[in-house]
Amino acid sequence: MTKSQRARHLQQRLALLYPETPVPLDHKDPYTLLVAVLLSAQCTDIRVNLITPKLFAAADNPLDMSKLEVAQIEAIVRPCGLGPQKARAIRELSRMLVEQHQGNVPADLEELEKLPGVGHKTAQVVMAQAFGVPSFPVDTHIHRLAKRWRLSNGKSVIQTERDLKRLFPREAWNQLHLQIIFYGREYCTARGCDGTRCPLCQEVARVSPTSSRSAASAPSVT
Template sequence: MTKAERAAHLDRRLDELYPETPVPLDHFDPYSLLIAVLLSAQCTDARVNLITPALFARANNPRDMMEVPVEEIREIIRPCGLSPRKSKAISELSRILIESHGGEVPADFAALEALPGVGHKTASVVMAQAFGVPAFPVDTHIHRLAQRWKLTNGKNVDQTEKDLKKLFPRNRWNALHLQIIFYGREHCTARGCDGTVCMLCRELFPRRKAPVVVTKS
């Protein structure tokens, strides 16, 4: 298969495997999603979903959150890791949302990325999942699978994102982002597959014998 043929095959098969793409992080509005995505850095979605109910019971909007002492936020989110940095970012971005955005999460990449603790991937997730704007956030699963499927050279996550956006239709980016993550977690895991084991790797590369060495994001 050519790269374009592999992309078309994956597009079809992933849509068959995962026709529904629920957002893995529990949330109820753009603000709660933003906070959940921020907390998910170097933390599993499952753990974030265990932590956010207590945090949002304390404050579930930026105006209330900015009044919560950073130390209290840090104690609540401690199990997510990186709590000193994340708690400070949550407090500061909540204040900025009130002071500069009318208390609303902006549906704008540049404005999101200007918020403390919000990088391009976090902004992309919020734009895609909260506002429906086409984006292709690349996490470790997507970066790994894109290399195993020879859709990118794996140089870095920025290049992987650019390569995937060129290969797949814009109207499929948001769903594919989640479908690839679901598949990577369930079948093509970091240790459970080396590019020769899972069903999609075998479908794409039936003659592949040697393991695929991938670079981390």
């Protein structure tokens, strides 16, 4: 089975496992999604969803958020970890959205990446989930599974993103990135599978048993 054939097989299997792909982070518009994704760095989606209602009760738009003190924001978001950095980034990006984008989140990857605390992955998540623009954000689960399934060599997140975009049709990127995340969380965690135990890893191993061990581990991504 070639890499392209393996990719098609995995896409079909993931579609059966996860026909629906709801956005894991609660939000009501691009701005609240942007803030939620920023808070999710080194934090679980479950915890973020517990924190954002209180934060958005205080301010749920760039103008109101930019008027809050950093200390006020930090007091709310502290349970998400990296409280001081995240609070400063949220306040500053809110100010920039008001001053440079009329209070709107830009539907432009490069403009998003200019905002404080917004890296390439966060920007891609917003493009995909807020604006429906085909993107393939690579998180820890995707980076690990792409190597275990021998879809990428796993040398870097950027390389993994490029490899997956070449293998899968553009119109499937947004759904696939969520399907792989869901699968990684449910079946193929870093400690729960060594690349040979979960259902899809076993299927890949059966296709090429000698390659399964080399695909067992991948570097972590933050």
